[in-house]
Amino acid sequence: MELNLRQSPPQPARTGRAGVSPKRNTRTARLSTIVNTLLILCLSATPLHADDNPDQVSWLTGFEAHRLVARWIVDGQVTQPLPVIAVENVTAVKITLRDQGYAVGRAEANVLADDAIDGTDAINLAQALERAFNNASGHARARLEHLQQRPDDNAPRRGRAINVDMALRTLHLDLQIAHRLEPVSIRPYDPAGTLFQQWTPGYHLLVAQAAPTESARIWPGTTVAQGTSVDGQLGRMLKQLGRGIGRFDAAQLLGLSLHRARVTHIVPQHRDGGRSELERGHKVYPLGTLSERTVAALRSRLADHLKHRLRVRGNLPMDHYLPAGNRYLTAASPRDTALAALAITRWANASPGRELDQQHALRTALWLGEQALENNTSPRDPETEALILLTLLETDQPGVKLAVRDALILRLENDLDNLAQQHPGRTELTLLNALHHAGQRLAREDLNQAAARHAPDAIERVLENPGLSRLPWAAELLHALNQRPELIRYRNRLDTLVDELQHLQIVEAVNDGPDDLMGAIRLGNRNTSPGELPDWTTAYALRFAAEIARAADVPDTRLDRQVFASLAARYLAHLSMTESGAYYCPYPDGAIGGVRNSLLDQQITLRATAESLLAIVRYEQWLARVRQANPDNN
Numbered sequence: 001m002e003l004n005l006r007q008s009p010p011q012p013a014r015t016g017r018a019g020v021s022p023k024r025n026t027r028t029a030r031l032s033t034i035v036n037t038l039l040i041l042c043l044s045a046t047p048l049h050a051d052d053n054p055d056q057v058s059w060l061t062g063f064e065a066h067r068l069v070a071r072w073i074v075d076g077q078v079t080q081p082l083p084v085i086a087v088e089n090v091t092a093v094k095i096t097l098r099d100q101g102y103a104v105g106r107a108e109a110n111v112l113a114d115d116a117i118d119g120t121d122a123i124n125l126a127q128a129l130e131r132a133f134n135n136a137s138g139h140a141r142a143r144l145e146h147l148q149q150r151p152d153d154n155a156p157r158r159g160r161a162i163n164v165d166m167a168l169r170t171l172h173l174d175l176q177i178a179h180r181l182e183p184v185s186i187r188p189y190d191p192a193g194t195l196f197q198q199w200t201p202g203y204h205l206l207v208a209q210a211a212p213t214e215s216a217r218i219w220p221g222t223t224v225a226q227g228t229s230v231d232g233q234l235g236r237m238l239k240q241l242g243r244g245i246g247r248f249d250a251a252q253l254l255g256l257s258l259h260r261a262r263v264t265h266i267v268p269q270h271r272d273g274g275r276s277e278l279e280r281g282h283k284v285y286p287l288g289t290l291s292e293r294t295v296a297a298l299r300s301r302l303a304d305h306l307k308h309r310l311r312v313r314g315n316l317p318m319d320h321y322l323p324a325g326n327r328y329l330t331a332a333s334p335r336d337t338a339l340a341a342l343a344i345t346r347w348a349n350a351s352p353g354r355e356l357d358q359q360h361a362l363r364t365a366l367w368l369g370e371q372a373l374e375n376n377t378s379p380r381d382p383e384t385e386a387l388i389l390l391t392l393l394e395t396d397q398p399g400v401k402l403a404v405r406d407a408l409i410l411r412l413e414n415d416l417d418n419l420a421q422q423h424p425g426r427t428e429l430t431l432l433n434a435l436h437h438a439g440q441r442l443a444r445e446d447l448n449q450a451a452a453r454h455a456p457d458a459i460e461r462v463l464e465n466p467g468l469s470r471l472p473w474a475a476e477l478l479h480a481l482n483q484r485p486e487l488i489r490y491r492n493r494l495d496t497l498v499d500e501l502q503h504l505q506i507v508e509a510v511n512d513g514p515d516d517l518m519g520a521i522r523l524g525n526r527n528t529s530p531g532e533l534p535d536w537t538t539a540y541a542l543r544f545a546a547e548i549a550r551a552a553d554v555p556d557t558r559l560d561r562q563v564f565a566s567l568a569a570r571y572l573a574h575l576s577m578t579e580s581g582a583y584y585c586p587y588p589d590g591a592i593g594g595v596r597n598s599l600l601d602q603q604i605t606l607r608a609t610a611e612s613l614l615a616i617v618r619y620e621q622w623l624a625r626v627r628q629a630n631p632d633n634n
Contacts, residue, residue: 105140305593
């Protein structure tokens with residue numbers, strides 16, 4: 001779906017989506033926010049942990065609890081006597097035992113009066129952990145024995161003879177510790193988003209109680225791993241309480257006793273044997289640490305994922321990857337495959353020593369080009385052909401089949417006359433970029449002139465209807481034709497759209513939740529559930545801002561633009577799967593680096609990852625230009 005900047009932002013009745021206020025700041029308020037953000041960037045070297053709040057469980061205590069249970073797993077039993085892990089303000093724990101990411105045993109344990117330490121306000125957390133571990137181990141044993149007899153497509157040990165006792169000792173621990181419960185108030189006639197002003201999905205535990213012995217919980221780490229939508233989580237909870245049939249309706253919450261709690265979530269690091277504390281299923285980058293090295297690591301992670309996905313030759317790669325089950329829903333489209341090849345090519349061009357990766361992308365593009373030229377049955381897709389041509393033109397590697405390249409140029413050149421009528425929008429802009437690039441590369445002034453002749457009307461149409469996915473290609477076309485007098489007048493008008501995007505960027509943390517949404521672009525959409533989070537399309541906004549900066553005559557050193565881009569890159573880094581965030585993945589290498597649809601929707605697509613890589617490559621080029629202009633500040 002084409003998102004449009006002209007859409008109205010959410011109205012006050014829909015406030016609190018994921019706890020974020022959608023109010024539009026005035027320019028003064030936004031500048032104040034930017035200044036405050038910069039102060040955080042300058043002064044914050046480490047994230048704020050629970051140690052700073054006496055009502056929260058220390059992350060060090062969480063690590064101690066994780067080490068204890070992990071030792072029980074290796075020993076195959078709870079070792080006595082129990083140590084004392086003194087904590088306050090803990091209400092429950094949840095243990096999930098995972099076999100290569102797959103959950104084979106789960107159990108919760110409430111804190112009981114018997115857990116209290118005499119003479120103090122603290123309880124011994126080890127006692128609650130013991131109860132949860134014993135139950136989870138029993139479930140895991142039964143599950144592993146069951147899997148030997150009846151295969152399960154999602155289980156790593158399906159249908160295999162194993163030593164269950166040995167297998168139980170190799171399970172990985174996913175530990176959640178719920179802090180003090182806080183009431184959540186929902187009253188009749190409250191706006192639809194009232195719940196999300198108090199409860200942050202994926203971050204808080206939500207407890208709903210219909211009767212003293214009848215309750216249901218939404219554990220954040222579990223729902224993140226399952227990739228369940230917010231409405232799906234709430235619908236399932238209500239169904240457990242006998243309300244509804246699994247669909248969420250805010251009215252069904254009335255009459256329930258609702259509480260939320262912070263959760264300390266600890267998972268293992270598989271490669272180095274360490275542990276990580278997660279928030280909303282991933283590690284949150286402190287505001288002061290998105291360094292050049294972090295951005296470079298993100299770029300490499302995105303590229304490695306795309307290379308992994310394009311490793312199959314002679315066929316389209318699979319797409320819409322669900323990491324929790326290690327399965328794909330569909331084959332990738334030729335367009336998204338071509339976009340991935342282009343992204344790898346631009347990344348390799350900006351990274352010395354990547355000739356083999358350039359060759360890999362070139363092979364993919366040539367195969368796609370041959371398929372497109374041989375296709376006489378299904379309708380043509382000029383946008384895919386333009387992306388293929390850009391890849392062939394931008395590679396410096398030998399092996400480009402000139403017949404394929406020239407045939408694509410001829411096809412696209414013949415599309416020019418009917419372009420605006422048959423293929424308006426992103427297709428038109430991508431095609432003009434490809435033809436202009438061909439004119440530059442092959443010294444064909446006729447192609448340069450043709451692109452320049454059609455560019456003003458194409459950019460004008462973008463300005464009239466600025467769909468987010470069109471903007472990067474419009475800015476790239478402007479950069480390519482920057483010296484044309486007839487196009488210079490569009491520079492300021494496109495630049496103004498970056499200002500509009502700045503006003504749509506989330507620049508404040510969720511009420512009292514994590515600040516992992518900072519940097520995301522939120523566009524109004526009437527069909528969006530009030531609890532859903534922003535998606536990956538922030539990549540379009542970052543790439544657009546970077547392309548506009550490239551088109552400027554002098555390096556764009558405006559402070560507000562740099563903050564905008566830095567926050568957007570940080571948000572994309574949160575969406576990109578890391579090793580610690582792959583705690584629920586049977587095949588982590590297939591997920592790491594991929595860009596998820598949102599922080600709660602774990603589906604990974606080629607398009608999201610490719611667009612993010614294109615954005616990060618351009619962002620780094622912008623940063624390099626700024627550094628060259630200000631060598632004293634390096």
